[in-house]
Amino acid sequence: MPVFPTALPAPRTPDPMEAPALRWGVLGTGWIAECFVRSVRRHTRQRFTAVASRDAYRAKDFADRHGIPHAYGSYRELAAARDVDVVYIATEHTAHLGCARIALDAGKHTLVEKPLAPNAPQAAEIARLAAERSLFCAEALWTFFLPRFDVVRQILDSGVLGNIRTVLAEYGEYFSGDHRILRPAQAGGPLLDLGTYPLSLAVRVLGTPTQVLACAEPHPAGVAGQVSALLRAADGGQGVVHTTLLSDTPTTATIAGSRATLSLPGPFYQPGEVVLTPTGGGTPLTRTEPHTAHEALHYEAAEVARCVSAGLVQSPLRPLADSVATLGAMDEIRRQCGITFPSDP
Known part of the structure; x- marks a missing residue:
C-alpha cells in the first residue's frame, strides 16, 4: 500500500x-x-x-x-x-x-x-x-498537456488516493449579449465550451459511465443555461459535474479516494495549484505554479510536434478514444435534457 x-x-x-x-x-x-x-x-x-x-x-x-x-x-x-x-x-x-x-x-x-x-x-x-x-x-x-496535470497523473498512477469513489468538477462563467456561446445555430450552451472540462476529467478518472442522470435549465437565448449530471462508474464510483452560463462559479475539481483527496483550486483546467490531503486530517501537500491561463496553450503544440516526430499517430496524454468517450457521455446528458445541436445525426 x-x-x-x-x-x-x-x-x-x-x-x-x-x-x-x-x-x-x-x-x-x-x-x-x-x-x-x-x-x-x-x-x-x-x-x-x-x-x-x-x-x-x-x-x-x-x-x-x-x-x-x-x-x-x-x-x-x-x-x-x-x-x-x-x-x-x-x-x-x-x-x-x-x-x-x-x-x-x-x-x-x-x-x-x-x-x-x-x-x-x-x-x-x-x-x-x-x-x-x-x-x-x-x-x-x-x-491534459499541462505540467499541472502531469502531477495529477502521477498522483493517480501512484495509488496514494486509495480507492477512488468520487469526482466533483464544475465550470461556470456568466455570458450575456451576442456571444457565440448563446447562439443555437452554433451548438451554443455551456456543454461544449465549458462542460467539456469537468466531464473530461470525470470520464478520465472514473472511466466511461455505466449510468448517467442529468437535468438542465434553459437560457432565454434558446440554448441550455446550466446543466448538471451524476455519472456512475462500473465499480460504483460517482462523478458529479456541473456547468453554467448563468453565473460565475469557483471552477474547481476534487478527486476523493479512501486514503487521500486531490484538490484542484479554480480554474482547475488551467495552470495552478495541486493539493493532496490525507484522509482523516493531516497536513496537506501543495504544489504551486504561476496562473498563466491561456499563455500555456503551447504545451499542446509541443506535444503534437514530439509525437509527429516520433511517428506516433495519437498522444498518450489524450488518446482519441478518451475524446470519443467524453462526447458519448455528453450525448447521453443532452438526450436526457432534450438538448439538440444542428450537427446531430
Whole structure:
C-alpha cells in the first residue's frame, strides 16, 4: 500500500522549446486561434506558415498581425499547401468534422480544437479517418498537456488516493449579449465550451459511465443555461459535474479516494495549484505554479510536434478514444435534457 508522500512529484513535461520544429497551418481566425498562435510563438520553436478563413480579408489581417507568410480564403487551399505539416483547426464546433476531413484527406497531421466534434459519432469519424491515413490527430484539450496535470497523473498512477469513489468538477462563467456561446445555430450552451472540462476529467478518472442522470435549465437565448449530471462508474464510483452560463462559479475539481483527496483550486483546467490531503486530517501537500491561463496553450503544440516526430499517430496524454468517450457521455446528458445541436445525426 503506497505511503503518503512527503512531497508532491515534479512534472515530467519536457521543455517545449526542445520539441522539433514543425510547420503549422491555422484554420480559423477567432479568439482561440489568436491565443494559440501567440503562446506557441513565444514558448516553442514551431513555425506558422499559413492561415485560412472563409473570409480572405480576415485571413490576411490575421496573417499580417502575426507575421504569417501565407493567407488563404479557402480551407482546402491551406490543406494542400506544401509548406504545412500540421493543421490546427480552430473553427466553430459544427465545422470540426468537415475541416478535419479536409486536412486529413490532404495528408496533414491534425490538431482539432476542443471539443473534437459536437457529438460522439462525428468524433469517432475523425478518429477513423486519421487511423485509415496513419496520420496524427488529437483533440486540443489543453488541460491534459499541462505540467499541472502531469502531477495529477502521477498522483493517480501512484495509488496514494486509495480507492477512488468520487469526482466533483464544475465550470461556470456568466455570458450575456451576442456571444457565440448563446447562439443555437452554433451548438451554443455551456456543454461544449465549458462542460467539456469537468466531464473530461470525470470520464478520465472514473472511466466511461455505466449510468448517467442529468437535468438542465434553459437560457432565454434558446440554448441550455446550466446543466448538471451524476455519472456512475462500473465499480460504483460517482462523478458529479456541473456547468453554467448563468453565473460565475469557483471552477474547481476534487478527486476523493479512501486514503487521500486531490484538490484542484479554480480554474482547475488551467495552470495552478495541486493539493493532496490525507484522509482523516493531516497536513496537506501543495504544489504551486504561476496562473498563466491561456499563455500555456503551447504545451499542446509541443506535444503534437514530439509525437509527429516520433511517428506516433495519437498522444498518450489524450488518446482519441478518451475524446470519443467524453462526447458519448455528453450525448447521453443532452438526450436526457432534450438538448439538440444542428450537427446531430
